[in-house]
Amino acid sequence: xxxxxxxxxxxxxxxxxxxxxxxxxxxxxxxxxxxxxxxxxxxxxxxxxxxxxxxxxxxxxxxxxxxxxxxxxxxxxxxxxxxxxxxxxxxxxxxxxxxxxxxxxxxxxxxxxxxxxxxxxxxxxxxxx
Numbered sequence: 582x583x584x585x586x587x588x589x590x591x592x593x594x595x596x597x598x599x600x601x602x603x604x605x606x607x608x609x610x611x612x613x614x615x616x617x618x619x620x621x622x623x624x625x626x627x628x629x630x631x632x633x634x635x636x637x638x639x640x641x642x643x644x645x646x647x648x649x650x651x652x653x654x655x656x657x658x659x660x661x662x663x664x665x666x667x668x669x670x671x672x673x674x675x676x677x678x679x680x681x682x683x684x685x686x687x688x689x690x691x692x693x694x695x696x697x698x699x700x701x702x703x704x705x706x707x708x709x710x
Contacts, residue, residue, distance in 0.1 A: 607661050607664045609658070609661075613658065614658065614659075617654050617658045617659070620654060621651055621654060621655070624647050624650060624651050624654075625651070627647060628644060628647050628648075631643050631644065631647075645684070649677065656673060
């Protein structure tokens with residue numbers, strides 16, 4: 582079924598019941614969208630600004646945290662997840678949880694092998710003579 586020209590019955594207003602296959606339009610005010618856009622711009626500036634602050638090992642977590650917040654704003658408002666079924670929100674939160682687990686496992690594992698790592702001989706950068 583193509584939604585390029587949906588049938589007139591798809592735009593029917595009903596009592597809030599979900600009709601499978603029907604087109605559901607979410608009218609979002611321009612003010613809300615511009616507010617979210619402004620938040621995304623501010624978070625982008627914050628991301629760039631934290632590169633100038635010496636945070637040490639916390640820098641990557643701060644950058645990842647801001648990225649997650651920005652992705653959540655885009656998914657909620659620009660992709661209309663806020664007005665979608667709760668099942669899709671559960672899938673989104675589960676995906677974030679698994680990404681966090683995988684990143685944590687990778688970072689934890691990288692600290693284990695660096696202890697035994699010996700660089701190959703001759704791998705040092707030598708200045709031209």
